[in-house]
Amino acid sequence: MENPIVENQVVRLHPDQVNSREDLDRFLRAFAADVVRQPTIESVELATSEEEGELRVTGWVCYPAMKSALEGLLARTGLPPLDVQVKVLPTVQLETPYKNSALFAVCRRRVVGACAPAKEAPVATIWEEGDPIRPIHRHAGHFLCQTVCGYLAWVRDSDLQIKALPGGDSHFTTADLTVWETGLEPFHRSPYLWGGTGLEGIDCSGLVQRLYRARGITLPRDSSEQMLVGEIVGTHQQHGPLLPGDLLFFTRADGRIGHVGVSLGGWKAAHAEELRVTTFSLDPRERDYNPERTRNLVLAKRVLT
Numbered sequence: 001m002e003n004p005i006v007e008n009q010v011v012r013l014h015p016d017q018v019n020s021r022e023d024l025d026r027f028l029r030a031f032a033a034d035v036v037r038q039p040t041i042e043s044v045e046l047a048t049s050e051e052e053g054e055l056r057v058t059g060w061v062c063y064p065a066m067k068s069a070l071e072g073l074l075a076r077t078g079l080p081p082l083d084v085q086v087k088v089l090p091t092v093q094l095e096t097p098y099k100n101s102a103l104f105a106v107c108r109r110r111v112v113g114a115c116a117p118a119k120e121a122p123v124a125t126i127w128e129e130g131d132p133i134r135p136i137h138r139h140a141g142h143f144l145c146q147t148v149c150g151y152l153a154w155v156r157d158s159d160l161q162i163k164a165l166p167g168g169d170s171h172f173t174t175a176d177l178t179v180w181e182t183g184l185e186p187f188h189r190s191p192y193l194w195g196g197t198g199l200e201g202i203d204c205s206g207l208v209q210r211l212y213r214a215r216g217i218t219l220p221r222d223s224s225e226q227m228l229v230g231e232i233v234g235t236h237q238q239h240g241p242l243l244p245g246d247l248l249f250f251t252r253a254d255g256r257i258g259h260v261g262v263s264l265g266g267w268k269a270a271h272a273e274e275l276r277v278t279t280f281s282l283d284p285r286e287r288d289y290n291p292e293r294t295r296n297l298v299l300a301k302r303v304l305t
């Protein structure tokens with residue numbers, strides 16, 4: 001049976017027009033651009049080489065299905081049979097914190113991960129001291145590393161200082177206000193930083209992830225992924241007072257969900273926005289009422305029970 005995804009790629013990428021190594025290099029670049037939709041958690045690196053007249057394709061892709069699709073497409077080129085030695089990156093189980101702990105280490109210090117193995121590449125994510133990290137590939141003086149949420153980023157060789165991951169996790173499953181306020185307190189002076197997850201700089205989803213991780217619960221990294229966790233307990237049209245730890249999701253100017261905060265119980269909430277970490281209220285009777293966030297609230301979800 002034909003794979004409709006592969007057939008669509010055949011139409012877009014035209015593997016039948018690949019008749020030389022130069023064509024093959026262009027095709028592999030086009031394939032990578034076609035399949036990578038979320039650069040922070042998906043990475044494709046493909047290269048060609050030639051030995052004794054035989055063309056070889058090496059590198060990695062994100063998923064087994066992606067590898068199968070690539071192999072199917074390469075079989076349709078106008079070239080002699082290719083030696084395809086493409087690997088699949090390891091995956092992370094999100095359901096249980098540190099489920100694959102034997103494959104992880106711990107950062108000895110704060111580490112900045114970039115979007116590419118280059119000096120001026122933009123920041124993809126940041127590991128704080130004590131965060132689990134998994135180096136999975138070395139290239140061009142960098143390691144491609146993975147977070148417990150599946151995020152991928154490049155770390156310079158000289159920056160990667162790790163130690164063994166300690167055994168055991170603490171788990172927290174009650175929505176206690178004091179615990180959440182105590183956990184939030186160190187971040188009140190933290191500036192907003194895109195991709196940040198620590199005291200020196202943090203973004204909205206990083207703050208939520210950090211607060212939950214302190215309780216032994218690993219959430220996905222992006223707000224768009226965090227909104228898939230837990231059960232809905234309120235919407236813009238209908239929501240009552242919330243429990244501490246409930247997640248609040250908001251739309252941005254373009255109408256897409258792109259911001260997350262955490263409830264402190266009742267109508268109070270905290271988030272990382274623009275300049276720093278702040279608290280606000282969804283109640284118009286309160287002094288710190290935030291009308292924009294109230295207007296843009298889409299839904300509330302409960303992770304803790």
